[in-house]
Amino acid sequence: MSNLPDVVIWSIPAFALLTVVEIILVRLHPDEEDAGYEAKDAATSVSMGLGSLFFGFLWKFQDVAIYGVVYELTPLRVPLLWWTLPLLLLAQDFLSYWSHRSHHVIRILWACHVVHHSSRKFNLTTALRQPWMTFTVGFFFLPMVAVGVHPAVLAFCNSLNLAYQFWVHTERIDKMPRWFEFVFNTPSHHRVHHASQGSYLDRNYGGVLIIWDRLFGSFVAETERPVYGLTKNIRTYNPLKVASHEYMAIAKDIKLARSWSERVGRVFRDPGWQPQNGTPVPVSAAPVAKEPAK
Known part of the structure; x- marks a missing residue:
């Protein structure tokens, strides 16, 4: 089992090549409204990827x-086996959906995942903007190990899932065939996920498959053009600040909290949660959920 490859590592040359192709396409066929590329932003995303x-x-x-x-x-x-691998990939993608969804609706988990949403651009380098504090992710996949899946096989499935998600971070692809859009995560679906406006917030968590969002009520199709980033953008290219800003905001909120129930809420409620007593909320980069995921 130990000789199973890390698909993400092996895919790095392909990631680099596709990114160069996308940059060339953006330069040759610019779009006025395209999120495009910005040197500092792209460099930050690559730095976050290397750090991850x-x-x-x-x-x-x-x-x-x-x-x-x-x-x-x-x-x-x-x-x-040849027939168990598809089932294992399906199970991993299902658990990945719930991990992803949980990392949007529980603030201490969001503090990890917010890194990936912190860019106001949407291109293939955005896929590389990965968090460094991923110690919370692994627990979501324990059920697979508990039913007898070897940890190396789980790692292989995880790497396949993550590698697939690279190509969906682009505006260069509009819509895929209808049947593909119905079953799989696509650039159109993932643009919605990275958007910061109203009805797009907390939607389309799927990794490889979008059917989980359709089944559990978190799917929204792309209609209006997305506005990328956070509802309160952090305005920094410093990788250390990008990696830690929400943890710092949580610490600040806890310090200013007026009760233990508020402190617990600041950590474990949704990122936009505020106490009912009207306590002023310190400015943080956490998005305010206008419409919670169903």
Whole structure:
């Protein structure tokens, strides 16, 4: 099992080539309203991606330890066969949907994921803008290990899922064939996910498949042009600030909170939560959910 490849690492040359192609297309066929490229923004996204490889390696020690214990304790075993792999990928994508959705609606989890939404541009480098504090993600996939999926197989499925999502971060592709748009996550669906306006907030969490959003009421089709970024943008290109700004905002909110119930709410409620007593809310980069996910 240990010889299964990390698809993300092996895909880096393809990521680089596709990014160069997209930059050329943007220059040759500019769109007045295109989010396009900005040198500082793209450099920040690439820096965040490189940092995520380093910190992701560190967090793997945590996941390997926890997964290893759970895998040894369960008497179940799921073999990696030609017919089990599609089922494993389906299960991983299902859990990925709930992980992604949870990281939007619980503030301490959002503090990790907000990094990926912090760019006001939408291009292939945005896909590289990954968080560094991903220690919360691995717990969502424990059910697969608990039913006997080897941790290395889970890691392989995770890397396939993440690699797929690279190409959906572009405005160069309008719509895919109708049947494809119905089943799979596409650039159109993911543009909605990265938008910061009204009805687009907290929608389209799917990784590979968009059917989970259709089933669980979080799907919205792209109609108006998205406005990318956060409802309160952070206006910085410093990777350290991009990685930590929401954690700092949470700490500030906790310090100014007037009760323990408010402190708990600042950490575990949705990012736009405010106490009913009208306590002033310090400015943070967390989006205010205008319409919560159903």
